[in-house]
Amino acid sequence: MKPFQATLSLIIAGLAHALVSPNGTGRLPALGWNSWNEYGCNINEDVFIGVGQRFLDLGLKDLGYEYINIDDCWSDKAQRRDPRTMEIVPDYQKFPKGINHTADLIHALGLKLGIYSDADLKYDNCNVPKEWVDQYEYTPEGGNSDSPPGYDWGTSKTAKRYNAMRDALSKQSRTIQYSLCAWGHAHVEQWGNNTGHSWRMWGDIYPEWTGQYQWSWGLMPILNQASFFWNTTNFWSHNDWDMLEVGNGNLTYEENRSHFAMWAALKSPLIIGTPLDNIKKPVLEILSNKELIDFNQDNIYGESAFPYKWGVNKDGTSNMTHPAEYWTGTSVKGIHVFILNTQGNEIVKQVLFEEIPGLEGKGEYLVHDMWTGKDLGVFNGHFSISVKKHDTAALRFVHINGKSSCVIVQGIANKTHVGGHPNPK
Structure with a gap:
């Protein structure tokens, strides 16, 4: 993979500073595809190259879809890091020639490659300093916090972990769309646009109309949360209501339409999460609705519905x-x-x-x-x-x-x- 670049600057957007990247990267919600919703850990290079080709064959690239995102399970979890370079080691069973090779193939299609990493603490908190844990806690589910009035969550340890990656990306030689995932914790809506271009605002999505499965939620619980957190979205600043489940699970045709329409209206990133091989025509028609995509990608009005x-x-x-x-x-x-x-x-x-x-x-x-x-x-x-x-x-x-x-x-x-x-x- 060629080195990345992001010369980042700050401008005033509404009442908060927004992270602005060169060439307009991150100004509008991202459009693309992600492996997690349907494939989970069952991924390899062929999956992503195949999706990239389908972007071209199905006309999705012409509609603005451009990111092919590798989610979790791409790295070698046994070896973890190269002892000399300290770089994360890819799973060569899944990516025989490494991530660089996959990126080159995606770039050759005129598309962009995304990749997943984590800014969280280690699962066992082994050797993690206590000062890396936030003193106060906040989850949008309850809307309550033990922090004092006026506490600046932009100074929290959570924000600092994500800011470290922001600063590293800013030193590279290619512009990068930076998407955060703190699941709405630590009042990310207060500082997310100073750190990245979009930020998750709720738990993981699940292809059901209502209800919850483990830590994942159906469409209506997520939309309920969005009903109260719509006003922090604008250019360079996008609440992310998670990847699309259009075409997955037992969602009906009407539920698929509602899902896509409301995510587009919210100016959320539109990241397809269904297999594109043999995609059914009604599903493709929903994902290809140009009028809804145009609203999501409007270049004059950045505010969410x-x-x-x-x-x-x-x-x-x-x-x-x-x-x-x-x-x-x-x-x-x-x-x-x-x-x-x-x-x-x-x-x-x-x-x-x-x-x-x-x-x-x-x-x-x-x-x-x-x-x-x-x-x-x-x-x-x-x-x-x-x-x-x-x-x-x-x-x-x-x-x-x-x-x-x-x-x-x-x-x-x-x-x-x-x-x-x-x-x-």
């Missing part, structure tokens, strides 16, 4: 089954509205223009379906749409300035449905 109304959970409190259902965000193309149905049956959802920031309470708007790419008509004041169980309507609203040759439709759009495609699994 945010909830403007909760829906089923009317009081807006934490709810891992029914998180916020009504979201909005802005792009260069208009005002976008994402309407999630968390209930177990098809529901007619109503959009009241006066409730949506950025929309005028009165006036005519052309409503566009981001899933089908079709205009649904011009509406005045409100719009209703039928949303299938666990599906998400992805809409764009464009104001009609006074005159329009379109027919104005009042109320519900007749026969307008979201969902209903066969299950891709």
Whole structure:
């Protein structure tokens, strides 16, 4: 692998300093593929080269997907480090010619290679100084902390461990996208954009709609957390709600659509986690939705979509089954509205223009379906749409300035449905 480079600088982004890399690296959410969700430790060089080729064959590279990420289990856990260089030794059974060779092959495809490492303490804490453990603890699950008011988590030992890697990357000769994974601990949202370009905000993802499996969570618990931590995302600064499970497990077609739409709306990195060999057409269509990718990658508006109304959970409190259902965000193309149905049956959802920031309470708007790419008509004041169980309507609203040759439709759009495609699994 050729040496990396990252000449890093700091600019003001909102109320915090953001890590800025040359050539725009890290300004927008990363798009790519990661091995962990489907392959776990069963990886080798052929897997990654095959995925890279599929990026080209399936048109994913043309849509902006560019990172091929090697997750855990690439190193020789017996030998660990070269005794002379102290470099981590790759598992030569999986990567016979080393990681450099794999990187060269990925680069030859016009793509970029990512790799996993760890900034945590050793499992047995053997010989780890006590001062490396944070004095205070914080986990987003409970939202409670024993730290004093105003404590600067940017000075915590957790932050310092990640900053050490940031500083090492800054001395290299190639720009690097730096993604942190502290699972939302140590208030990473307060200092993450001074350290890396994105940071995980919750436990690992699991391909279920709700619930928890060991330390992994379904889609709705993660989206529930995102309902309260959306406002720290902007250019160079991205909350990471974990890799995509689209196409994995027993997720229905509608659940896959909701997963992709909401992760795109949140400006989370979109990292595919399903095998690309023999990928089913409905799954590929979801992952290839250009309008949702364009919102995620908007070059003018860096902010995440945010909830403007909760829906089923009317009081807006934490709810891992029914998180916020009504979201909005802005792009260069208009005002976008994402309407999630968390209930177990098809529901007619109503959009009241006066409730949506950025929309005028009165006036005519052309409503566009981001899933089908079709205009649904011009509406005045409100719009209703039928949303299938666990599906998400992805809409764009464009104001009609006074005159329009379109027919104005009042109320519900007749026969307008979201969902209903066969299950891709």
